[in-house]
Amino acid sequence: MNMPSIRRYTAATALLGLVFAAGILPAQAADDAADKPKITEETPYVTSPKNVVDTMLRMAGVRANDFVIDLGSGDGRIVITAADELKARGIGIEYDPNLVKLAKKNAKIAGVSDRAVFLEQDIFKSDFSQATVITMYLLPQYNAVLQPSLLALKPGTRIVSHDYGIGDWEPEAKEVIQVPEKKVGLKKESVILYWVVPARLQGSWTATVQTLNGAKTLEFDIRQKNQRFEGTAKIGGREWPIERPYINGTYVSFRIGEGDDTLLFSGHAASAHINGQVVLSNNRNLRWRAQKAAGAK
Numbered sequence: 018m019n020m021p022s023i024r025r026y027t028a029a030t031a032l033l034g035l036v037f038a039a040g041i042l043p044a045q046a047a048d049d050a051a052d053k054p055k056i057t058e059e060t061p062y063v064t065s066p067k068n069v070v071d072t073m074l075r076m077a078g079v080r081a082n083d084f085v086i087d088l089g090s091g092d093g094r095i096v097i098t099a100a101d102e103l104k105a106r107g108i109g110i111e112y113d114p115n116l117v118k119l120a121k122k123n124a125k126i127a128g129v130s131d132r133a134v135f136l137e138q139d140i141f142k143s144d145f146s147q148a149t150v151i152t153m154y155l156l157p158q159y160n161a162v163l164q165p166s167l168l169a170l171k172p173g174t175r176i177v178s179h180d181y182g183i184g185d186w187e188p189e190a191k192e193v194i195q196v197p198e199k200k201v202g203l204k205k206e207s208v209i210l211y212w213v214v215p216a217r218l219q220g221s222w223t224a225t226v227q228t229l230n231g232a233k234t235l236e237f238d239i240r241q242k243n244q245r246f247e248g249t250a251k252i253g254g255r256e257w258p259i260e261r262p263y264i265n266g267t268y269v270s271f272r273i274g275e276g277d278d279t280l281l282f283s284g285h286a287a288s289a290h291i292n293g294q295v296v297l298s299n300n301r302n303l304r305w306r307a308q309k310a311a312g313a314k
Contacts, residue, residue: 093120173266216286224307
C-alpha cells in the first residue's frame, strides 16, 4: 500500500471489463472533480512491510467472505495477501498506472487474479460502498476528506489505517508495532488504527415495551457524532437521560431509568428500525422494536 499523490483520471474500459469478468463489482467514478476538495501535496510511494500488512488484516478480522478495498493500493500487497492467505476477494484503487500494472502482475504470480483486481482510479471519485473492509495508508488530510464517505458506508464495515487517523473519528482500537528500517538498520514504530462504521441513530425514535407497570410508549431523542451518541428517553411523560450508550457496527445498547424502573436496551439497528431485547429490573427479558420518526436522518 502506498501514500499517493492526487491525480484525476478514469479507468480504462478494458480494465472494467476484466473486473466484471472476475465477478467483482468495480469502484465507479462518482462526483465531478470540481466538487472535491483540492489537495495538491505530493507524497512518495511507500510500501507497507509484511508485518504491517498482516496486522492490518488481523485487526480487521478479514475472512474468506470479505470484500476488501484498498485505497492507494501501490504494488497490491494488501489485496493480494488477503486473497492468497485468507481467500478473500478485493479491489485495489491506485492512481499510478505503472503501479496498477505491477499489482496485476504480482496478483498473477500469486495465482489470485480471479480474486484480486486493481483499478487505475481517483480515490476521491470512487465508489467503495461494496466493501466489508477498507484498508488504507494515506496522509491525514486525505483521510479527513474521505471521512464522510467512510462514515456513510454500511454499518459494520471495518476500516484499518496505517499510521494516520480519520479526521475527528476516534478509533476503536490501535496497535503499535515495530517494523524494520532497512536504510539505517534500526527499528521504527508503526501504528495501526481500527474503526467500525457505526449505525446511524441520530434523530427521534418511538417504541413500545412492557415494563413492571404495564405497556409503555417510549420516545427517544438521540444525538450522534461518529460512534458516540447521547440523548433522552420519555416514558409516560417523564424524561430520562440515556446512560451507558454503546455502538459497535449495527449493535446498540444503552440504559435508562434508575432503581426499580431501570431498563437495559440492546439490539441491532437496520435502516429505520432497531430490534432487540430490553431487560427489566426484575431480570425479565422482553423484545422491543423502535422505529425512526418520518423525516429523521
